[in-house]
Amino acid sequence: MISPLMPNYNRADLAFEHGEGAWLFDTAGRRFLDFGAGIASSSLGHGHPHLTQAIAEQAKRVMHVSNLYRVPGAEHLAQRLVEASFADSVFFCNSGAEANEGLVKALRKTMADAGQPERVRVICCDGAFHGRTLAMLAATGNPKYQAGFGPVVDGFDHVPFNNMNALRAAITPQTAGVLIEPIQGEGGIRPATMQFLRDLRATCDEFGILLGMDEIQTGMGRTGKLFAYEWAGIEPDVMSLAKGLAGGFPMGAVLAKERVAKALVPGSHGTTFGGGPLACAASNAVLDVILAPGFLDEVVTTGQYLWAGLEKLRAKYPTVFTEVRGMGLIVGLKCAVPNTAAQNAAVAEGLLTVAAGDNVLRLVPPLIVREAECDEALARLDRAAQHLMPAMLEAAK
Ligand code: PLP
Numbered sequence: 001m002i003s004p005l006m007p008n009y010n011r012a013d014l015a016f017e018h019g020e021g022a023w024l025f026d027t028a029g030r031r032f033l034d035f036g037a038g039i040a041s042s043s044l045g046h047g048h049p050h051l052t053q054a055i056a057e058q059a060k061r062v063m064h065v066s067n068l069y070r071v072p073g074a075e076h077l078a079q080r081l082v083e084a085s086f087a088d089s090v091f092f093c094n095s096g097a098e099a100n101e102g103l104v105k106a107l108r109k110t111m112a113d114a115g116q117p118e119r120v121r122v123i124c125c126d127g128a129f130h131g132r133t134l135a136m137l138a139a140t141g142n143p144k145y146q147a148g149f150g151p152v153v154d155g156f157d158h159v160p161f162n163n164m165n166a167l168r169a170a171i172t173p174q175t176a177g178v179l180i181e182p183i184q185g186e187g188g189i190r191p192a193t194m195q196f197l198r199d200l201r202a203t204c205d206e207f208g209i210l211l212g213m214d215e216i217q218t219g220m221g222r223t224g225k226l227f228a229y230e231w232a233g234i235e236p237d238v239m240s241l242a243k244g245l246a247g248g249f250p251m252g253a254v255l256a257k258e259r260v261a262k263a264l265v266p267g268s269h270g271t272t273f274g275g276g277p278l279a280c281a282a283s284n285a286v287l288d289v290i291l292a293p294g295f296l297d298e299v300v301t302t303g304q305y306l307w308a309g310l311e312k313l314r315a316k317y318p319t320v321f322t323e324v325r326g327m328g329l330i331v332g333l334k335c336a337v338p339n340t341a342a343q344n345a346a347v348a349e350g351l352l353t354v355a356a357g358d359n360v361l362r363l364v365p366p367l368i369v370r371e372a373e374c375d376e377a378l379a380r381l382d383r384a385a386q387h388l389m390p391a392m393l394e395a396a397k
Pocket of ligand 1: 039095096098130132181186214215
């Protein structure tokens with residue numbers, strides 16, 4: 001008989017009762033170090049006093065009013081995001097896929113408003129992940145996710161990642177823009193090179209098309225800058241955010257330059273819950289913490305510390321881990337054994353991670369993680385790796 005929860009997830013048999021910082025405690029009282037952070041979302045960890053207080057206080061005052069009215073918390077949050085980014089204006093929604101849908105609509109409408117309605121196509125990269133709605137399945141382009149869901153939405157072209165010649169060759173008179181992750185997250189923590197991102201900016205300008213960045217996983221401090229595009233010294237025209245935006249409370253956003261944002265005139269786009277008082281209170285609290293002086297520098301330092309430890313592990317267990325990649329606190333360990341086996345071995349040692357594409361084990365701890373907790377994670381991974389050595393795996397068969 002089918003379970004009341006639809007069977008679309010292969011869930012681990014773990015249920016968490018509460019969390020503190022980078023730790024989660026399950027219903028059986030076991031402690032887990034959370035280097036998955038709810039898939040790179042619980043940016044302030046669990047039970048962060050500033051975040052939980054902001055949510056509790058706002059919930060008591062007013063939780064939802066709809067976008068028929070002004071929402072002061074949303075106005076304040078938008079102002080702060082504009083001041084801290086390339087953007088002139090922000091649209092709030094509820095998830096990553098919804099943010100990307102809004103981003104693509106904005107790309108097309110900008111072109112239509114500029115007298116080029118034929119420019120509807122968006123170039124995406126092989127290995128991308130942009131979400132699970134019908135259009136974002138097409139943008140993601142992975143046949144595995146599309147199978148059985150009928151005709152793939154038209155309007156998305158795919159090129160190899162980090163290949164500028166291929167990207168330039170794919171631009172046609174129907175191209176509206178490009179949608180790219182600065183670091184492919186689900187695809188296996190595969191960073192775009194800085195040169196590729198700079199060339200991409202120049203190419204979009206050269207052809208008069210728009211540059212859209214999906215910073216749903218890389219944004220909000222994860223790489224050690226508020227947004228990953230900053231590392232390349234470029235600016236997109238439009239960007240999607242979600243995941244860490246409200247520290248684990250569901251929220252998404254589209255940030256855009258005026259030229260793009262003004263295409264979304266009243267009635268052209270919307271969402272009932274987007275930018276509600278509760279989500280905005282959560283996100284404003286997250287920004288209070290992330291934008292505090294020194295916080296992002298610490299993400300960089302902690303990331304370097306974790307990276308150095310992982311490099312040692314890779315050298316110690318070359319038959320288990322073959323590469324460390326990523327940036328800041330979004331790190332991938334490419335595995336020589338199945339990444340799901342590595343994930344399970346880590347769970348057995350009380351360490352939560354997330355599997356990603358390209359046989360990668362993803363480490364995306366809360367941004368508040370301390371070096372001592374990185375040491376603990378490394379020790380647990382070391383023990384997990386011992387069980388993953390080919391001889392051990394063979395013996396366990
Ligand atoms: N884009 C990227 C880069 C993501 O990592 C994800 C989620 O993993 C999404 C989009 C989709 O976000 P959501 O699951 O909130 O719809």
